[in-house]
Amino acid sequence: MNRPTAAQISANRRAQSIGSIRLDSRGELPGSRRRSEVPAEFRSVEQAPAAPTRYLDAPVRPSTPLPVAQVPATDAQVNFLRTLVRDRAISDEAREHAEQRIARWDAWVTRGRIGDFGLSKSVASAAISKCKEHPFRSQTAPVAPAVSEQPRREVPSPEQLPAGRYAIENAEGELRFYHVWRGTERPTFVKLYVEHGPDSSEVPFKSALSILARLAADPATAARRYGAEIGSCSVCSRRLTNRLSRLLSIGPVCGGRFYVEDDWSAIKESGRERLRAAGLDPKGEVDESDNFDYSADLDI
Numbered sequence: 001m002n003r004p005t006a007a008q009i010s011a012n013r014r015a016q017s018i019g020s021i022r023l024d025s026r027g028e029l030p031g032s033r034r035r036s037e038v039p040a041e042f043r044s045v046e047q048a049p050a051a052p053t054r055y056l057d058a059p060v061r062p063s064t065p066l067p068v069a070q071v072p073a074t075d076a077q078v079n080f081l082r083t084l085v086r087d088r089a090i091s092d093e094a095r096e097h098a099e100q101r102i103a104r105w106d107a108w109v110t111r112g113r114i115g116d117f118g119l120s121k122s123v124a125s126a127a128i129s130k131c132k133e134h135p136f137r138s139q140t141a142p143v144a145p146a147v148s149e150q151p152r153r154e155v156p157s158p159e160q161l162p163a164g165r166y167a168i169e170n171a172e173g174e175l176r177f178y179h180v181w182r183g184t185e186r187p188t189f190v191k192l193y194v195e196h197g198p199d200s201s202e203v204p205f206k207s208a209l210s211i212l213a214r215l216a217a218d219p220a221t222a223a224r225r226y227g228a229e230i231g232s233c234s235v236c237s238r239r240l241t242n243r244l245s246r247l248l249s250i251g252p253v254c255g256g257r258f259y260v261e262d263d264w265s266a267i268k269e270s271g272r273e274r275l276r277a278a279g280l281d282p283k284g285e286v287d288e289s290d291n292f293d294y295s296a297d298l299d300i
């Protein structure tokens with residue numbers, strides 16, 4: 001058997017993986033663009049991954065800590081970068097490039113954080129600094145139509161979808177329980193959790209966008225569905241022990257967040273009438289002796 005040539009050894013070495021990261025023949029992260037393909041605004045940002053090449057030339061010691069360029073971006077970094085990319089007046093080219101990198105990072109999260117993470121900590125950090133140099137996009141400026149084939153999905157505003165808990169059926173008709181979390185200082189920062197029993201897990205951003213859009217299409221029904229199934233208010237989590245609250249499947253105050261005032265007043269009045277017709281005081285607590293079917297009628 002022939003001994004491998006120096007060139008073969010060098011080629012093999014480049015194809016070797018470092019930790020869980022496999023580099024391509026350029027000694028870069030797979031799918032990463034060549035410098036010349038990178039928009040000017042991000043070019044300085046792209047210089048960060050130069051480290052892996054030098055790293056490859058050094059003797060490989062598994063215990064050596066990975067260079068910063070090979071540490072994946074953190075969840076907080078990526079979420080912040082998302083809002084910056086959305087809100088700041090960066091070029092369309094830079095935005096598209098950033099979105100592609102974020103999409104690769106999202107895919108990595110969806111895969112269980114294995115393999116190519118697409119966006120390193122240092123690149124994310126540099127991109128965040130770059131974006132912050134740009135002013136906010138003007139609210140009045142016409143928004144250019146999205147270039148991608150799929151319509152760009154936005155995170156619903158707090159008015160469109162308040163923080164809280166919701167129940168909605170998935171495509172297979174199975175009921176799912178979700179928790180929409182919003183930042184206290186920055187309510188536009190959203191996380192979506194799917195609840196299973198006492199536990200919950202965060203939904204990856206891409207899937208979360210489509211679920212958030214479905215919830216925002218009819219948040220009142222999804223919030224009341226949650227209350228009907230769980231017996232607690234979807235907004236404040238208090239037990240629905242009051243008769244009117246139990247019938248409406250949401251607290252009388254919290255329910256007001258999902259309706260215009262007159263509609264919500266009419267709904268509450270119709271609920272009270274129903275309870276009175278059954279000889280029950282709407283202000284009273286639900287009792288075993290109530291001869292009344294509280295099961296959800298979300299059309300009230």
Ligand SMILES: [Zn+2]
Nearest residue numbers: 233236251254
């Ligand atoms: Zn409530």
